Amino acid sequence: MRHWLLLTALAIATVSINCSRGPDTGPTGPAPTALGQVPAVRLNYRYEADVPQPPETQTGAARDEHNPAVQADFDANRTQEVLDRTLTSPDSKRVLAIYHKAGDQSSEFRLDMYAVEGRLINKITADTMAVHFPDTIRWSPDSSTVAFVAMIRGATTDETAGAPVLDPETSTAPANQNTAIPSETPDANANVDANVAIASPTPLAPTGILTFRTEQIYICDADGLNARAITQNEGLIYFYYVWSPDSTMLAALAAKSIEWRYLNDRADKNGEIFVPVGRPRVVEKNGRERRLDDGITAVQPVWSADSTKVACAFEHQIRLYDANGTAPTQAAIPLRNNLLISSQVYDRDQQEKLNAENIQTEANAAPAANSNAAQPNTLPDATTLVSFNPIVALSWPSDDLLYFQTAYIKRMKNEADSVTSFPRWHRLVLTPQAIKL
Secondary structure, three states: OHHHHHHHHHHHHHHHHHHHHOOOEEOOEEOOOOHHHOOHHHEEEEEEOOOOOOOOOOOOOOEEEOOHHHHHHHHHHOOOEEEEEEEEOOOOOEEEEEEEEOOOOOOOEEEEEEEOOOOEEEEOOOOOEEEEOHHHOEEOOOOOEEEEEEEEOOOEOOOOOOOOOEOHHHOOOOOOEEOOOOOOOOOOOOOOOHHHHHHOOOOOOOOOOEEOOOOEEEEEEOOOOOOEEOOOOOOEEEEEEEEOOOOOEEEEEEEEHHHHHHHHHHHHHOOEOOOOOEEEEEEEOOOOEEEOOOOOEOOOOEEOOOOOEEEEEEOOEEEEEEOOOOOOOEEEEEOHHHHHHHHHHHHHHHHHHHHHHOHHHHHHHHHHHHHOOOOOOOOOOHHHOOOOOOEEEEEEEEOOEEEEEEEEEEOEOOHHHOEEEEEEEEEEEEEEOOOOO
16 A cells, blocks of 8 residues: 555656646757747748748848938038948938048048038048948948948959959058058148137047958947957958848858959959859857858848848758857758749749730640649759749848749840849748657
8 A cells, every 4th residue: 555655646746747847848948939049950941932022121221322411521621532422320320421532443432430410420441441342331230330341452453343353462561460550640830720620620540450451341339439350361352241130240251362353354254244252151249250151152141030040042042050159050941842843833824824915826825724734743844944043132021931032133244235034032931840748
């Protein structure tokens, strides 16, 4: 009897422990309540073809404009400089001025920080720095930081393609060296209007900023101070970057300078517009950098809404990376077969619509439709599908919906020869894998 009572008590205790775990508890702890808690390799996906275009979700994108107050300051006080464009911070408290001087090369720019009322707050770039790729300059979503790409002024030029190409022989200073020069100071014996100098002091260009022979990523704060390089990889060209939604990291693409030169020269010989390709990486504000993949891509990476993952595209495959951790992990999602089947359906639908609109061939449309109604036993031939194309764009508006666009794009210097055809949006519906209880 005593043994029977002991066994009964143990059984009751075991049932109580199992019940206390609850239905949402896994063998190693509570089940995840958000996709951000699920590693990339533990995600399921469902492919949905030919969906409507996703909402605009460019993280940290500033308003591109020509601020009238800043333009008025240039017109009145900076007649030797040309304002190219301005970028207003997301909180509308600061305006970034992108400009150049008369003697600057066409691919080189300078940056200053303004208040919204048109008052110059600080100069950002040193006189020896040249800002490149001005279209990629980005405010962080929280308006605390500006990211831009810069290098030694006058180190590169590419008048033909409109993009910089490494040419070390034209460099004006050695790499990895502080190349800033002291700012000019007024002569003590000169006759200076003291009242004007005291009433409206003009900020001087900063000094002591490290510069390189190839394009590196720099950041500065909202007042234009503390400009510094967060990448220091001589020989790499950083040409694209996007802020994480939490404003702590950048997802970037970088290419080797030798690869850049080769692809640029090949595009120039073919009469094409040069489209750079690079390897994805994550760069933190403190300068810690982690390369995500050895594969190269021209598709701009995107962040998940919770800033835990980065998505990149390679032809007919999407790869998801966990942004946190010393060695980011990844999961590959092959989409070639899905795209082949959906492209076959798309081509068939387009042909049926074309036949229905053509009265002369309407009688022949029905047999053609019936002959294609049966699903094939094998995958269709990619060479026979005009709508089967690589991935060219990504969008991640919410944690569980990752959109991607396929299209055929040919960019030529002669605009009449450029082609963009069969742009189609698809999406992946992401869910966590089931947990074994």
